[in-house]
Every structure is written in structure tokens, then in C-alpha cells.
Amino acid sequence: MFKKAIIALATIAALGATSISSAYAINLGSARGAYKVQRQTSVAPIAFSLYCLDHIDECTKSSRSQVAYTSKIRGLLASVNRSVNRSIRPLNERRDVWSLNPAYGDCDDYVMTKRSRLIRAGVPSSALRVAVVRTPRGEGHAILLVKTSAGEYALDNLRKTIVKRNQTGYRFLNVASADPTRWSAH
Numbered sequence: 001m002f003k004k005a006i007i008a009l010a011t012i013a014a015l016g017a018t019s020i021s022s023a024y025a026i027n028l029g030s031a032r033g034a035y036k037v038q039r040q041t042s043v044a045p046i047a048f049s050l051y052c053l054d055h056i057d058e059c060t061k062s063s064r065s066q067v068a069y070t071s072k073i074r075g076l077l078a079s080v081n082r083s084v085n086r087s088i089r090p091l092n093e094r095r096d097v098w099s100l101n102p103a104y105g106d107c108d109d110y111v112m113t114k115r116s117r118l119i120r121a122g123v124p125s126s127a128l129r130v131a132v133v134r135t136p137r138g139e140g141h142a143i144l145l146v147k148t149s150a151g152e153y154a155l156d157n158l159r160k161t162i163v164k165r166n167q168t169g170y171r172f173l174n175v176a177s178a179d180p181t182r183w184s185a186h
Helices: 002-019 046-054 071-087 107-120
Strands: 041-043 128-134 140-148 151-155 171-176 182-185
Touching: 046 107, 071 107, 071 151, 107 128, 107 140
Parallel strands: none
Antiparallel strands: 041 182, 128 140, 128 171, 140 151, 171 182
16 A cells, blocks of 8 residues: 555656646736636645555546436436435545545545446546535535536435536536546636
């Protein structure tokens, strides 16, 4: 485990040194004086990077970055959300370890289990985005976003139903891109 932690830290340091831009660069070159705000590239959470060391096949970019929103996909998302929410008992962990299929766990364990099950069901990994958010109460939380032709849908252990991203009421802090190793600050 120590060797994996060292590798993960080295990877994170290398990615951070090459990919972090200024937080909100402003382009004032527009003829109308409007400006463009660019989002900051951020590094994946360390616990996610450690998870990926053990589950490399789930942490690679796939050829498609979204999925068609059909009744079949809608049913699959609802089914996976419901079954994972029922299969893991809530537990506030002392250590931040992102696990797959635990009996007890916190929000990130729900996210990784849902993500894994959807990948196994044929949903492209690049359409599945892990997001770190703040709840309306100011608590840190993780959810899974599924990018579809009809928008992004949130799978959340705090909800029985799936909702669109903009209906969550959360403030998004960091979200994985189509390449799960690349994240952006929001």
C-alpha cells in the first residue's frame, strides 16, 4: 500500500505541475468588451487516484463521452442507483478510502460502486463523471454524473430518484472530465 501511495503522489504531482492553469483567466480580446472565464484544471482527489491504481480498467478514457438518453438507459440508471443505495449501509469513514462494493461506506463508496456497475452494464466510462460538491448545508459530498444526450443526470446516495445536475441544489467544486484522470474546478 505504501508503494501505491508513493506512485499516486508522484502521479498527482506530475499532473498538477503540467495541468494547473490560473484559476479564472480572463480573455479581454473580444471586440464587444465581453470576457470569457476559463475553469481551472484541477487534480483528481488522492483517494480517487489510489482507487484507480487498483481498478485501472475503470479509470481509462473510453471512445464515447456521452450516452443516448433512452428509456432503457433511464431504467438502468434508476435501477443501479436504487440497488446500490440499498446495498451499502451509510457510515462516516475516518479514513478517506474509495471502495467498491463495501457493506458499509460513505458517499464516495456509493459513487464508485454505481460507476463500476454502469461500466459493466455497457455505459462508456467517459460518460460517467465523479463530482465533488457542497450540499446546501455546506457539507462535502460526492455524486456520480451521467452525461447523456438530454443533459447530465445525478446519481446520489442521498436521493431515491435521479435528477438533472441543475436540480441537485449542490455547489459543484470539482468534476472529472471524459478522461477520469483529468478534473476541473467549477
